[in-house]
Each structure stands twice: as structure tokens, then as C-alpha cells.
Amino acid sequence: MxxxxxxxxxxxxxxVAVKTLAAHAAVSKVVIGDLRxxxxxxxxxxxxxxxxxxxxxxxxxxxxxxxxxxxxxxVLNCTGPFxxxxxxxxxxxxxxxxxxxxxCDDVDVTSEILAMxxxxxxAGITALxxxxxxxxxxxxxxxxxxRNMLDETESIDIYHAHGGEPVEGEGVIGHRFHCMxxxxxxxxxxxxKTVKFFEPEGIALQExxxxxxxxxxxRVYPYPHPEQLTLPNYIKVKRVTxxxxxxxxxxxxxxxxxxxxxxxxxxxxxxxxxxxxPYDFAVAYIIKQRERILKESQFGSQRGATKVVVAxxxxxxxxxxxxxxxxxNQALGEGTGIPAAMGVILMLKGKISKKGVLPPExxxxxxxxxxxxxxxxxxxxxxxxxxxxxxxxxxxxGQVTRLDV
Numbered sequence: 001m002x003x004x005x006x007x008x009x010x011x012x013x014x015x016v017a018v019k020t021l022a023a024h025a026a027v028s029k030v031v032i033g034d035l036r037x038x039x040x041x042x043x044x045x046x047x048x049x050x051x052x053x054x055x056x057x058x059x060x061x062x063x064x065x066x067x068x069x070x071x072x073x074x075v076l077n078c079t080g081p082f083x084x085x086x087x088x089x090x091x092x093x094x095x096x097x098x099x100x101x102x103x104c105d106d107v108d109v110t111s112e113i114l115a116m117x118x119x120x121x122x123a124g125i126t127a128l129x130x131x132x133x134x135x136x137x138x139x140x141x142x143x144x145x146x147r148n149m150l151d152e153t154e155s156i157d158i159y160h161a162h163g164g165e166p167v168e169g170e171g172v173i174g175h176r177f178h179c180m181x182x183x184x185x186x187x188x189x190x191x192x193k194t195v196k197f198f199e200p201e202g203i204a205l206q207e208x209x210x211x212x213x214x215x216x217x218x219r220v221y222p223y224p225h226p227e228q229l230t231l232p233n234y235i236k237v238k239r240v241t242x243x244x245x246x247x248x249x250x251x252x253x254x255x256x257x258x259x260x261x262x263x264x265x266x267x268x269x270x271x272x273x274x275x276x277x278p279y280d281f282a283v284a285y286i287i288k289q290r291e292r293i294l295k296e297s298q299f300g301s302q303r304g305a306t307k308v309v310v311a312x313x314x315x316x317x318x319x320x321x322x323x324x325x326x327x328x329n330q331a332l333g334e335g336t337g338i339p340a341a342m343g344v345i346l347m348l349k350g351k352i353s354k355k356g357v358l359p360p361e362x363x364x365x366x367x368x369x370x371x372x373x374x375x376x377x378x379x380x381x382x383x384x385x386x387x388x389x390x391x392x393x394x395x396x397x398g399q400v401t402r403l404d405v
Contacts, residue, residue: 001028008079016337033057077102103132131343132336144366145310162304163247177264187240212324214305
């Protein structure tokens with residue numbers, strides 16, 4: 001039994017993680033740590049479990065953060081955007097010598113927190129980073145295929161799409177702007193390279209993908225997620241790519257257009273005698289227009305899907321495995337928050353014990369992860385919720401066979 005604090009516990013991802021942890025016997029207390037104290041109190045009341053409490057936490061106030069973590073056994077960090085918040089939080093966690101899990105999906109800062117590995121080892125702690133959907137589940141499924149299903153691994157291609165969440169805040173939109181403006185890593189021909197989202201080499205990587213239960217020919221775009229950076233360190237492979245989108249398409253197009261026009265800039269400009277930050281305007285405009293787009297497109301309830309395609313050789317013949325995860329009533333919050341909570345539970349159960357700052361493929365056993373899945377996520381085979389992991393095998397003749405996992 002352990003006490004866990006969830007930083008950013010009121011957000012779309014953090015709130016799901018809080019509810020998942022509160023429902024599991026491995027956790028004795030869950031603290032919702034968030035700057036928005038009233039929302040934290042309301043969430044705790046909604047859950048209605050005496051093991052859940054609320055606490056106002058400013059993660060950029062070092063002393064406030066240290067006080068909030070005191071007495072806890074593990075810190076789950078769901079506070080985005082991670083390029084801004086993850087480093088000071090992880091430093092504080094290492095100083096406090098606490099176990100740690102996060103859902104960091106910003107590739108640039110991932111390199112910087114991986115550099116804290118020796119500090120974490122000296123503190124004797126495990127810091128599991130990027131334990132969401134992508135990165136997170138994608139890393140674990142890729143590892144499973146490479147370790148347990150193929151003799152040689154040649155390529156890992158990751159795809160994700162989601163949309164229709166009840167709310168989206170500045171952190172989520174800021175992350176998308178960040179993804180469109182930084183260099184996008186791709187691992188090609190055994191080398192790490194980068195492309196620009198809006199330039200020809202980035203545009204050339206766009207493709208249309210069929211997602212299980214989500215739809216066909218959905219256009220996806222190169223994403224600067226950490227898998228391309230970390231997977232080649234643990235799996236011998238020639239190619240790792242990551243592509244995704246947000247639905248409906250018109251909503252993602254709006255975000256792209258504003259970013260391409262320079263409205264993601266944080267440099268103030270003068271407008272009729274007033275100082276206006278383009279970024280602030282763009283975020284507010286996107287949030288306002290989102291409701292109109294969802295309504296006009298008749299999008300319906302939230303939904304999401306992730307697809308991991310791992311190709312290589314088995315018995316000296318070409319072999320591909322396709323891992324599909326999809327839900328018609330769950331999306332970003334559940335897809336990221338539940339795996340994060342699973343990382344916490346696996347750590348509390350002693351299934352993750354390696355010390356240092358580690359991506360999922362470095363310390364999470366895929367079989368342990370899959371065994372835990374039914375405990376935290378009701379699976380309705382063929383229903384309208386979550387089918388579990390649907391795996392397709394494509395052999396050297398092109399024959400497709402569905403496997404039971």
C-alpha cells in the first residue's frame with residue numbers, strides 16, 4: 001500500500017490517472033496535486049473515496065512542490081507542457097529520493113531528462129518517463145514484437161489519432177504548436193535524422209492510414225515524440241517513425257494554419273495601442289472554434305486509436321505484426337492516463353525495479369503490462385468500448401491472421 005501524488009491531477013490525463021489509481025488496491029492514498037485547488041477539491045468529491053484528497057501545488061515553486069511530495073511514496077507527473085515543467089519536477093523528485101512516473105511526450109526535453117540518469121541512480125530511484133499512449137504503450141508493444149515474436153526487427157512505425165475530448169486546455173494546444181515548430185526526429189537507415197513539419201521533407205512523410213474502429217484513410221503527420229529517440233537504444237532496428245493527428249481533420253487544420261502563419265509566437269505585438277501575444281490569441285481562438293467544428297462535423301463522442309506496425313524477419317522470411325488499440329468512447333485522457341496509472345501500479349507491485357531515468361522499453365516487461373490491463377480497463381470484445389490489444393500477423397505471402405493476446 002502506498003501514497004501517490006498526481007501532479008496535474010485535474011487535467012484530462014491526470015484526472016483519469018487519479019480515478020484509476022483510486023480504484024486499485026495497491027494504492028492506499030491518492031493526492032490530487034494541482035494549481036487549480038477548487039477543481040481538485042471537486043474531483044476528489046466526485047470520486048467520493050476517502051483515500052483521495054486535494055492539494056494546491058505550484059510545480060514551479062520549489063518549496064511548495066517539496067512540501068507537497070513529503071510523505072508520498074511515488075510521484076506521477078501529468079503536468080504539461082513537459083518542455084516547460086518536467087525538468088524542475090524531476091530534479092525535485094530526485095532530491096527527495098522518490099519513485100517517479102510521467103507521460104512526457106516532448107522529444108527535445110526527453111534528451112535532457114535522460115541526462116539525469118546518473119543522478120537518479122545515485123539517489124537509488126526509478127524514474128519511468130513517457131509512460132502514456134505514445135510514448136508508452138507504443139514502446140512496450142514494439143519491444144514485445146522485437147523480443148518475443150521476431151528473429152530480426154527492421155522497422156517500427158507508430159500511428160495515433162484521437163479527438164472529441166470533453167475539454168482541451170492551453171497545455172494540449174501548446175504541445176501541438178511545439179510539435180509543429182521544433183525539429184521532428186526520424187530514425188532512417190540506422191541513423192537519427194530530423195525534418196521540419198512545414199517544409200518539403202516533413203510534408204513528404206505525411207500518409208493516409210486505416211485505424212481499427214476509428215476510420216480509413218486518415219491523414220497523419222510526422223510527430224516529434226520520443227520513441228524515435230529511445231527505441232533504437234534498446235532494439236536493433238533500421239527505421240522508427242511516429243505519425244499522428246487530431247480529429248476532426250478541420251480542427252487539426254485550423255491549428256496547423258495558425259501555427260504556420262506565426263501565431264504560435266510568444267513575442268508581443270502592438271494592436272491598436274494594446275500589447276497582444278499571438279500565442280494567447282491563437283489558443284483562445286482555437287478553443288472557441290473547436291466547439292463549432294465538433295458540432296458542424298457531427299463528430300459525436302470522444303474516440304481514439306493507436307497503431308504500431310513492427311516488421312522484420314521470422315524463420316528467415318518477412319513477417320509483420322500490427323498492434324491495434326482503439327475505443328469509441330475513450331480518447332486522449334484514457335489513452336494516456338490509464339497507462340500512466342499502470343506504470344505506477346507495476347512499480348508499486350515490484351515489477352519495475354531498475355534504477356535510473358528510463359523509457360518504458362528499458363524497464364517494463366510487456367507481459368506484465370498486458371497481464372495488468374484487464375484489472376484497470378474493462379474490455380468489451382466487439383463492443384463499443386475497448387477491445388484490448390488487437391494483433392494482426394502478416395506473413396511473407398501477405399496472409400493476415402488475427403492473434404489472441
